[in-house]
Amino acid sequence: MRRIISVLLENEPGALSRVVGLFSQRNYNIETLTVAPTEDETLSRLTVTTRGSDRVIEQITKQLNKLIEVVKLVDLTEGAHIERELMLVKLKATGSQRAEIKRTVDIFRGQIVDVTSSVYTVQLTGDSEKLDGFIQAVGTSGVLEVVRTGVSGIARGEKVLSL
Amino acid sequence: MELLSGADMLIRALQDEGVEYIYGYPGGAALHIYDALFRQDKVKHILVRHEQAAVHMADGYARATGKPGTVLVTSGPGATNTITGIATAFMDSIPMVVLCGQVASTLIGEDAFQETDMIGVSRPVVKHNMSVRRPQDIPETIRKAYYIASTGRPGPVVVDIPKDMTSPNERYEYSYPKKVKLRSYNPAVRGHAGQIKKAVDMLLAAKRPVIYAGGGVILGKASDQLTELTRRLGYPITNTLMGIGCYPATDKQHLGWLGMHGTYEANMAMHHSDLILAVGARFDDRVTNATEKFCPGARIIHIDIDPASISKTVEADVPIVGPVDAVLKEMLSLVRESKARPDAEALAAWWKQIEEWRAFHGMRYETSPDVIKPQEVIELLWKLTNGDAYVASDVGQHQMFAAQYYKFDKPNRWINSGGLGTMGFGLPAAMGVKLTHPDAEVLCITGEGSIQMNIQELSTCKQYNLPVKIINLNNQALGMVKQWQDMNYESRHSQSYMESLPDFIKLAEAYGHVGIRIDRKEDLEPKLREALAMKDRLVFVDVYVDRFEHVYPMQVARGAMKDMWLSKTERV
Numbered sequence: 048m049r050r051i052i053s054v055l056l057e058n059e060p061g062a063l064s065r066v067v068g069l070f071s072q073r074n075y076n077i078e079t080l081t082v083a084p085t086e087d088e089t090l091s092r093l094t095v096t097t098r099g100s101d102r103v104i105e106q107i108t109k110q111l112n113k114l115i116e117v118v119k120l121v122d123l124t125e126g127a128h129i130e131r132e133l134m135l136v137k138l139k140a141t142g143s144q145r146a147e148i149k150r151t152v153d154i155f156r157g158q159i160v161d162v163t164s165s166v167y168t169v170q171l172t173g174d175s176e177k178l179d180g181f182i183q184a185v186g187t188s189g190v191l192e193v194v195r196t197g198v199s200g201i202a203r204g205e206k207v208l209s210l
Numbered sequence: 211m212e213l214l215s216g217a218d219m220l221i222r223a224l225q226d227e228g229v230e231y232i233y234g235y236p237g238g239a240a241l242h243i244y245d246a247l248f249r250q251d252k253v254k255h256i257l258v259r260h261e262q263a264a265v266h267m268a269d270g271y272a273r274a275t276g277k278p279g280t281v282l283v284t285s286g287p288g289a290t291n292t293i294t295g296i297a298t299a300f301m302d303s304i305p306m307v308v309l310c311g312q313v314a315s316t317l318i319g320e321d322a323f324q325e326t327d328m329i330g331v332s333r334p335v336v337k338h339n340m341s342v343r344r345p346q347d348i349p350e351t352i353r354k355a356y357y358i359a360s361t362g363r364p365g366p367v368v369v370d371i372p373k374d375m376t377s378p379n380e381r382y383e384y385s386y387p388k389k390v391k392l393r394s395y396n397p398a399v400r401g402h403a404g405q406i407k408k409a410v411d412m413l414l415a416a417k418r419p420v421i422y423a424g425g426g427v428i429l430g431k432a433s434d435q436l437t438e439l440t441r442r443l444g445y446p447i448t449n450t451l452m453g454i455g456c457y458p459a460t461d462k463q464h465l466g467w468l469g470m471h472g473t474y475e476a477n478m479a480m481h482h483s484d485l486i487l488a489v490g491a492r493f494d495d496r497v498t499n500a501t502e503k504f505c506p507g508a509r510i511i512h513i514d515i516d517p518a519s520i521s522k523t524v525e526a527d528v529p530i531v532g533p534v535d536a537v538l539k540e541m542l543s544l545v546r547e548s549k550a551r552p553d554a555e556a557l558a559a560w561w562k563q564i565e566e567w568r569a570f571h572g573m574r575y576e577t578s579p580d581v582i583k584p585q586e587v588i589e590l591l592w593k594l595t596n597g598d599a600y601v602a603s604d605v606g607q608h609q610m611f612a613a614q615y616y617k618f619d620k621p622n623r624w625i626n627s628g629g630l631g632t633m634g635f636g637l638p639a640a641m642g643v644k645l646t647h648p649d650a651e652v653l654c655i656t657g658e659g660s661i662q663m664n665i666q667e668l669s670t671c672k673q674y675n676l677p678v679k680i681i682n683l684n685n686q687a688l689g690m691v692k693q694w695q696d697m698n699y700e701s702r703h704s705q706s707y708m709e710s711l712p713d714f715i716k717l718a719e720a721y722g723h724v725g726i727r728i729d730r731k732e733d734l735e736p737k738l739r740e741a742l743a744m745k746d747r748l749v750f751v752d753v754y755v756d757r758f759e760h761v762y763p764m765q766v767a768r769g770a771m772k773d774m775w776l777s778k779t780e781r782v
Contacts (some may be wrong), residue, residue: 057394061329072334102521109518115338115358118394130611210393 048077050104051123051130052209054093054111058084062116068095069114072127074101075107079132079175079197087143087210090118096175096198101129119208127203134168134178135160138185140167148185166191174198216345217246217376220309223352225252226386229280229644231255231271233264238324239311242376247282256645256674259666261288263638265295265634266664270642272604273625276431278305278360280491280644285311286324289370290331294632296366297335301629302452303429307355308332315343317370322722328370330636337365342375346382349392359391362397363516364429377522395688397515401532401540409487409511409528410544415597416485417556418507419445419508421568422468424532425452425628426490426514427662431578433457433621436489437540442545443552446564448476450491452628455618459510460597463539466573469497470765471610474571474774474782477765481772488512490534492627493524503770513537519580524669571763573611582731583684584755588615591653591681591733599651600625600643602678604636604660610761612655634663638679641671651742654680658711668721671748677742680750683712685757693760697775698767718750728755 056062063082070077075097082093091138097107104122111117123130145167150204152159152169155177161168171181175198182190214222224232232255236244247255258264261283268279282318283292290308299306315321329339338358342351351369359367396486427449433456434453440447440463446459446469448605466473468480486508491497493512498504501523512519512526513534520529528755545568568603575585588611591599597617602625603609608627618624625643627635640654654661661682671678690770715725724747728737734753741749766781775781 061339064330065333068333102525106518106522113516113518114394115392 048104049096049124051128051173051198052095052108052111052120052140053123054095054120055085055118055202056082056090056093057116057118058091058093062091063093065114065116068134069110070095070097072094073106073110076105078136079195080145081197081199088141090210094197094199099105104111117207118210121200121202121208126202130200131172131177132175132198133172133196134181136169136171136182136190136195138167138169139165139189139191141165144189148189151181151184155184157181167175169208211385213381214374214384214422215242215381216348217346217378219345219382220371221246221250221253222250222384222705223349223386224280225250228354228460229253230279230297232259232280232282233642234282235264235284235288235482237260237288237311239285239313239373240282240288242373242378243282243309243311243371245378246376246539253680255282256670258638258670260664261291262295262634263307263664263667263670264639265292265299265306265636266632266638267642268275268293268306269299269635269643270625270639271641271646272299272304274600274622274643275646276429278356278364279725281306281308283308283310284324285313285328287324288324288325293332293335296332296368298627298635299366300335300337300628300634301509302425303364304366304413304629305360306366307352308366308368310368312341312370314374316374318372328368331429332368335366337363339368339370341370342372344374345377345380348375349384353390354392355389358392358395363519363743364397373489377610398532398612399536401513401537402528403540405528405530406537406540407544409530410541410548411550412485412509412511412528412551413443413541414506414545414548414550415477415488417553418483418560419443419485419487420479420483421445421447421487421489422480422491423447423449423453423489424491425450425455427456428621430490430515430534432490432535432538435535435542439538439542439545442542444557445552446479446561448472448479450497450628451613451626451713453491454613454624458619459617460619465568467613468771470499471761471763472612474574474763474776475564475567477763477771477774478567480508481770483508486510488526489538490514492519492522494605495523498524499765499771500768505771553601576777578756580731582728582734582753584611584685584759585615586602586751587681587683587734587738587755588612588655590738591618591655594738595651595653599653600647601622601637601642601653601655602626602640602643603654604656605631605633607685607693607703607759607761608655608657608660608683611683611692614761627685630650632659636660637664637667637678637680641667641676643678645674652678656679656680656682657689658682658684658686658708659716663666663716668718668723672722675746677744677748680748682750683755684711684750684752685755686711686715687757690757690761696760714750714752718748723748723750725750725752727752
């Protein structure tokens with residue numbers, strides 16, 4: 048099952064490599080990984096999506112917690128949560144394709160953020176399935192380039208991940 | 211306040227930390243530190259002949275004393291040579307701080323001479339590692355390193371020190387932090403009271419209980435509590451290879467150790483038990499055999515300081531995260547207070563069954579009128595040292611024989627590389643023990659394969675007068691490899707035969723020690739006595755043992771705990 052694990056990490060050199068190293072060292076897989084500093088500059092927040100049985104996920108969270116620089120973590124998929132990913136897509140857009148793409152972008156509530164005579168660059172935010180859905184809708188043949196940020200997530204309601 | 215250079219601050223911090231010995235080897239990036247070391251006499255430095263041995267020495271010291279060991283090496287090859295030693299300590303959770311020189315911070319990343327990314331290289335085999343970025347951070351970094359290494363589940367910590375951090379030209383105010391607090395690192399100080407209560411109720415209701423203790427009991431200094439609890443309950447106890455000595459091996463409640471080469475009775479008792487109390491053990495593959503066939507009727511209580519060790523390979527029914535000594539103490543007082551008592555009738559039946567198993571195999575081996583059996587060498591050593599020696603072992607058949615036939619009644623006496631299985635560990639580990647326990651009998655039980663992996667340390671032994679007794683069980687082959695080849699590869703002995711062995715007697719003599727060769731059975735006892743009588747000399751005893759001996763019992767691969775070979779022909 049796919050899980051989203053959110054980690055508060057000391058914002059120190061080498062801390063990220065320890066997290067990434069742990070996954071490869073213990074044969075866990077990383078589907079996406081995002082990391083950036085938080086409002087507290089001594090902390091980074093890292094979100095990793097991974098797949099595994101309950102037993103594997105339990106080990107992943109325990110092993111992550113053992114890393115000295117991991118301050119706190121939460122498996123967001125254990126409760127209600129919001130997940131978002133941002134995608135930029137460069138699409139071939141000539142002739143009648145231009146209107147068709149524009150319509151699809153509107154349906155997916157994306158924005159065309161850059162235009163040339165033959166190319167649209169589209170920005171899209173949502174959960175990963177929505178982004179996959181967009182690619183499917185426009186058809187892979189027209190896609191020139193895709194860049195995705197990976198998943199970020201936050202728990203719904205009052206629950207916060209902080210010190 | 212006093213002004214000190216980075217190097218002086220480092221050495222002063224080690225003094226303030228109570229470090230007695232540093233094991234190390236100098237080199238360019240560490241020279242400022244070595245100079246600071248020279249100008250003081252509180253911390254003693256032991257110069258090894260290879261950096262790997264420095265780490266094993268620190269490791270032996272830590273295992274025998276329970277205190278963290280300290281290593282100092284230079285950058286590049288000095289640092290990378292420590293990796294096997296660090297990985298050895300990591301697998302067995304041994305507290306240790308490894309200080310590595312590094313090229314100047316201005317040169318890092320430029321492929322400078324003797325530059326290696328030691329933080330990156332060591333990352334998978336350390337509990338933690340740190341790089342010094344400002345000289346004034348040195349005291350706090352050192353305090354943190356020892357704190358992390360020796361608390362919670364212990365382990366090695368590497369501190370990488372760029373050369374400019376220790377420059378004699380810049381001085382800083384020195385003060386050693388009394389306490390260190392890390393918001394992201396708070397090991398448990400006690401177990402969950404509700405879980406402990408539940409565990410005690412289950413323990414007292416068990417019909418076929420067995421206590422399974424691991425190295426965590428020794429590391430957690432909980433042998434007394436474990437022994438008291440076990441005796442009060444009257445339950446059988448077995449321990450892992452790493453747990454040897456946590457409960458007296460000569461006691462009748464002790465079933466010997468369990469797992470791949472464990473005793474018949476320990477493995478049978480585990481398999482047929484209805485309740486396992488696991489204490490500071492981690493259900494590793496050399497213990498459980500196939501996990502899906504592991505102890506089908508048993509409920510499991512698992513006490514460990516490391517939550518990640520619980521339900522990692524075998525699911526625990528009652529997990530208890532906490533220091534083993536504190537948890538066992540609480541269990542003990544609950545057992546005392548409880549109105550419930552162990553089921554005497556069920557326990558009597560269980561013991562009757564266990565005694566039958568014990569009588570069935572009894573660690574027997576075939577003896578011969580003229581060939582020396584490795585097992586009998588160990589039994590004799592046990593007798594001649596009154597079972598009170600520190601025994602450092604290398605890795606292979608001799609290690610298993612030593613663990614099986616030397617009966618350890620005390621913790622911290624059996625010093626071996628259990629998790630990583632590092633050949634070459636034995637001699638330097640024995641040296642680390644001897645240095646700190648000069649009056650104790652310290653044996654290095656080894657084989658002609660393992661000893662040659664760190665034989666250069668005979669020179670260090672001469673320099674510091676470390677009269678360890680090396681017992682080389684010489685079967686002229688890589689015995690354990692050969693055993694597996696006999697059992698699984700139709701005796702195709704691919705590369706397991708050691709041709710052109712050196713004359714170990716001459717070799718020992720060349721290093722200034724005494725060498726004794728034993729190849730006749732009638733010489734065994736008198737010559738071992740002769741060797742042990744030479745208290746102030748290192749004696750290398752080269753014992754020619756049966757070349758065809760196998761270690762038994764041996765669990766059948768991918769079987770249950772109870773599936774074992776008991777000899778070359780008997781399988782149960």
